[in-house]
Amino acid sequence: MLVPIGAGTSISVTDTGTGPAVVLLHGWPVTALHWRHVVPVLLRAGYRTLEVEARGLGDLSAGRGDHAKATLAREVLAALDALGVRRFAVIGHDVGATIALLMAAEQPGRVAAIAVEEEVPPGIEVDAEEAESYPSWHLPLFTAPEGVAERLLAGRLDATVDAYLGGSSGPAGLDFDAHVGYMSAYSTDARLASTLALHRAAHDDAQAVRRAVRRRLPMPGLAIAGGFGRAGQVAEALSHSVSRVHSVVARHAGHYPAEEAPDAVNGALIPFLRAA
Known part of the structure; x- marks a missing residue:
C-alpha cells in the first residue's frame, strides 16, 4: 500500500503479520524483493513485518524532494506514524x-x-582492505559533475545496473528472476535522476551520520556482511554507532547476504531480535 505523508509524497509499505514490528529498508539497486527469504521467517517467529521502500529506492514510492538520507529517514518515520507503529526494530540493507541509522538517531526511544546489512554509512571511516571484492566504480560515475553523468548514462542505465548487480554479488550471483526484477525497476531513464541524486547526497549524508554517532546509540546492533561484499567493514562501522555489536559474515555471499545466504542471515537475525 501507499501511505500518504503529505506534500504529495507517498511511501510504499507492505505490512504483514502481527506482533513486535520489524521495519525492513532495502538499498540500491534492489526492491522489497530483497527480503523474500527473510519475511516468511520473521512471520513464523511471531513478528509483524513492514517492508518499506524509501523514496528513490524501489519502484513504488513517489514524491518530490531531496534525496539526503536524513530527509528519507524522516519520511519513513512519518509513514510509520501514519500506520500507528510506535516501537520497532529496523533492518537496513x-x-x-544509513536511513535506518538516521531514524534511530532521530528517535532512539x-x-x-538495528540490523545493518552490507553498509558502511558515509562519514564513518573503516579499513579499506577489509572489502577488496566490493566494487566502487559506480560512485565516481554517479557523482561526476552534473551534466557529465547524465550524458554518459542516458539510455545506458540498464547496462550500468546490470554490471553493478553482477559485480557486487557473490560467485554464484543473484537469482535470475531477482536480477531481472531489479533491472526492470531501475534501468529506465526515468530512474536516472533519482539514482544520481541518491549518490550525490553523500556529502550531506556524511555530515548527518557524523552528527548521529557523536554518542553511541543505546540499542543493540547486528552487522550482516558478505565475504565477497563489505566483509569486516560492516561490524567495524556499526561499532562506531552502537555500543553492543553482534556480527555475521556469510562467507560466499556478496552484497546481498539476505538473498545469497538466507539461512546464515536468519539464523543470526531471529536470536538477535529475541534478545533485544
Missing part, C-alpha cells in the same frame, strides 16, 4: 541501513534494535 545498503543505503537503507522508538528503535528496539
